[in-house]
Amino acid sequence: MGRAQFDHADFVAAARALTAERGPIAVTVDSIIERLKAPKGSFYYRFASRDVLLGELWLATVLAYQEGFVAAIEAGHGLAAALHTPAWARLHLDDARLLLLYSRHDFVQGDWPAALKRGVADQARRFEACLRAFARQAFGRAGPAQLRRATFVLAEVPIAAVKHHLQRREPPPQLVDELITKTYHAIVGSGDLSSSAVDSASMR
Amino acid sequence: MEMPLLWHIPLSHYNEKVRWALDHKRIAHRRQVLGPNYLFRAWRATRRGTLPILWLDGRAIGDSTRIIAALEARYPEPALYPANATGRERAIALEDYFDEQLGPALRAAVVTPLFRHDPDLALRVLTTGMPTQAYQRLRPLVRIFPAFYRFRHKIKDARLEADRATVNAALDRIEQQRQGRAYLVADAFTVADLTAAAMLSPILQPPEIQYPLRLELPAYMQDYRAALLQHPAAQWAAGIYRLHRGHSAEVS
Numbered sequence: 071m072g073r074a075q076f077d078h079a080d081f082v083a084a085a086r087a088l089t090a091e092r093g094p095i096a097v098t099v100d101s102i103i104e105r106l107k108a109p110k111g112s113f114y115y116r117f118a119s120r121d122v123l124l125g126e127l128w129l130a131t132v133l134a135y136q137e138g139f140v141a142a143i144e145a146g147h148g149l150a151a152a153l154h155t156p157a158w159a160r161l162h163l164d165d166a167r168l169l170l171l172y173s174r175h176d177f178v179q180g181d182w183p184a185a186l187k188r189g190v191a192d193q194a195r196r197f198e199a200c201l202r203a204f205a206r207q208a209f210g211r212a213g214p215a216q217l218r219r220a221t222f223v224l225a226e227v228p229i230a231a232v233k234h235h236l237q238r239r240e241p242p243p244q245l246v247d248e249l250i251t252k253t254y255h256a257i258v259g260s261g262d263l264s265s266s267a268v269d270s271a272s273m274r
Numbered sequence: 275m276e277m278p279l280l281w282h283i284p285l286s287h288y289n290e291k292v293r294w295a296l297d298h299k300r301i302a303h304r305r306q307v308l309g310p311n312y313l314f315r316a317w318r319a320t321r322r323g324t325l326p327i328l329w330l331d332g333r334a335i336g337d338s339t340r341i342i343a344a345l346e347a348r349y350p351e352p353a354l355y356p357a358n359a360t361g362r363e364r365a366i367a368l369e370d371y372f373d374e375q376l377g378p379a380l381r382a383a384v385v386t387p388l389f390r391h392d393p394d395l396a397l398r399v400l401t402t403g404m405p406t407q408a409y410q411r412l413r414p415l416v417r418i419f420p421a422f423y424r425f426r427h428k429i430k431d432a433r434l435e436a437d438r439a440t441v442n443a444a445l446d447r448i449e450q451q452r453q454g455r456a457y458l459v460a461d462a463f464t465v466a467d468l469t470a471a472a473m474l475s476p477i478l479q480p481p482e483i484q485y486p487l488r489l490e491l492p493a494y495m496q497d498y499r500a501a502l503l504q505h506p507a508a509q510w511a512a513g514i515y516r517l518h519r520g521h522s523a524e525v526s
Contacts, residue, residue, distance in 0.1 A: 114340045
């Protein structure tokens with residue numbers, strides 16, 4: 071029968087390991103209990119479904135990722151926020167692969183589990199608040215064009231820069247930081263209000 | 275709140291496990307017997323082609339183990355999981371053992387000789403508790419149904435003795451686990467006792483069973499049943515039925 075006792079963290083860790091190896095699609099109740107040699111009832115005692123476990127895993131990972139990002143924005147360090155993605159990926163390669171190579175819809179099929187909905191909404195609000203704060207700080211206001219630029223420079227560029235390396239299961243090299251930094255300076259500069267105002271007008 | 279609805283097959287021991295849990299917790303529920311063509315409906319509901327399925331709070335839950343976990347969460351009393359973590363894990367591990375070892379082996383030990391010698395009788399046994407049309411619809415398929423059923427449940431005709439040995443090993447395991455006590459875990463009726471007894475129910479046919487076989491089994495099956503009933507664990511399971519099966523909480 072294998073081990074006598076299992077806890078919540080064992081199941082989350084097994085799901086994390088399976089995701090890192092073969093992606094979220096490989097995570098099923100059967101694959102988890104097989105990995106742990108745990109009885110099925112032990113899983114269902116703790117998680118109502120596979121979606122609840124994977125939702126919890128995704129949410130825990132995104133919150134861990136956001137911690138450094140939010141801290142950098144709150145400290146007024148936009149570049150540090152942009153460089154947070156490669157820095158975090160170097161320290162947490164498996165988690166970075168889990169979070170940045172897959173969509174959250176790969177983790178939960180259908181409706182997000184009710185118990186986690188608030189957590190997901192909260193993290194999305196926190197991220198959007200960071201973008202608005204950065205847009206105001208870097209571009210003077212948080213209109214549509216400024217938010218678009220903020221999203222590009224803080225999220226899309228860093229993620230695009232690290233993705234290639236995550237796919238190869240390797241920590242992002244320092245070159246990635248250089249690419250993100252140059253892009254950041256090219257876009258943010260000294261807070262190019264005139265061009266952002268033009269963009270803002272064109273997006274209305 | 276909608277009343278829970280159980281889609282079930284009367285003879286199946288996994289379905290009996292869930293019926294018993296519902297009755298034990300005195301959860302008023304409705305039941306719907308699905309016929310031999312249940313596969314499509316079950317798949318649409320849960321993406322699994324198995325019964326039982328419990329409709330609880332608007333969602334379909336498949337797998338007897340998952341259903342009992344959901345019932346424990348939704349209707350904690352009377353509990354089927356022991357309160358302390360060690361006892362709970364032990365009870366859940368035994369539930370898993372009986373589900374994965376005893377359940378499939380007992381099914382094979384019953385249907386293999388029936389398919390071999392009396393395939394028509396096998397259909398009557400498998401449609402126990404279903405409307406008579408269920409047997410009539412299966413009857414024209416009697417030549418191919420055994421092969422389909424064996425494939426679906428991973429039963430091999432040549433493994434009959436091994437399957438019977440697995441059943442016997444499970445009975446021995448019950449006795450080892452009990453050590454003469456009334457229950458498998460601690461001093462109370464738990465999911466472990468319920469599962470062990472439910473898995474034995476198709477051959478045990480205790481008087482408390484709600485969907486009894488209504489036909490005479492051939493001599494070779496009666497002999498097998500009589501041999502099993504001599505095992506102390508089978509007698510213990512009959513006692514568990516007598517003490518704990520209780521009345522149906524089905525609302526018609």
